[in-house]
Amino acid sequence: MFVNTKYNSMKKNNDYLIENNNIIVQRIIGARRWDNIFWAVVTLAAGSGFFFTGLSSYMKKTILFFIAPSDLAFIPQGVLMLFYGALAIFISVFLWFTIALDIGSGYNKFDKLNNSIKILRLGFPGKNRFISLEYEINHIKCVQVSIKQGINPKHEIYLCTKNNNKIPLTQVSQPIPIAIIESEASKLARFLGVSIEDKDIKS
Known part of the structure; x- marks a missing residue:
């Protein structure tokens, strides 16, 4: 199992697990969906x-x-x-x-105590089976909400780094309702102490 056993008891949904207001872990659902x-x-x-x-x-x-x-x-x-x-x-x-x-599953971990952000995803078998990215919290510039409407709608949350890289945080699935996306982005921005960038709304 690729997720540390410390987090195996997390609820199987998109809710955040907050520990002592210093750690947020978000479980990401992969291909194993109904x-x-x-x-x-x-x-x-x-x-x-x-x-x-x-x-x-x-x-x-x-x-x-x-x-x-x-x-x-x-x-x-x-x-x-x-x-x-x-x-x-x-x-x-x-x-x-x-x-x-369960391709695409994993978690996002935000740890104030260690000033770290860890993004983990499962890929296809091989050298890229475990895709792990790590960043420092003080390198994050803002949280961005990207909303694309139309035939193939996408509602996504990104972390924008100070060197203008975008780190996707949301799972690949049916678009999450805009109200929930906004709420999660606001919660994360407050936790990280950064701003929310203007929404990128496309039709």
Whole structure:
């Protein structure tokens, strides 16, 4: 387990765990989310249906009892069914892989006692499996809230360093409500003793 056992008892949500007003630890949810599991199941079921339908049309016999290949020509319908089915199955396997490894999970730790900020995330297996970044609190210039509306909305919190680097803090998931984002950013800014930069609102 990559998280120190001291923090294993944290609630499984986005709440902050505050210890003696000197430490904040925020748990970050990764790929192991219900929406990812739902789409992995749906993609696998749909892909399997397409794939076996195409395979049935090629073999001219029923593979699954609810698939009748007699009315489906292998070329071009069967070939397309096989292609899209195999593609969907591949995507589903990739989703299950990321879910099993909980890609993107981790925590943000802000420690006034040690003047340190630690950002930890889980990546794919290999040399980048554990992605760990550390900064000093006195190198942070401000907390920035970035809000992007539209088809693919994003509500994010960044730490901006004095050399103008941006450190993303929010998890990759459904956008968190703006009111909650603002509340969390304000709480963090007060804790770090920095300002909140003007919101970057895009439509």
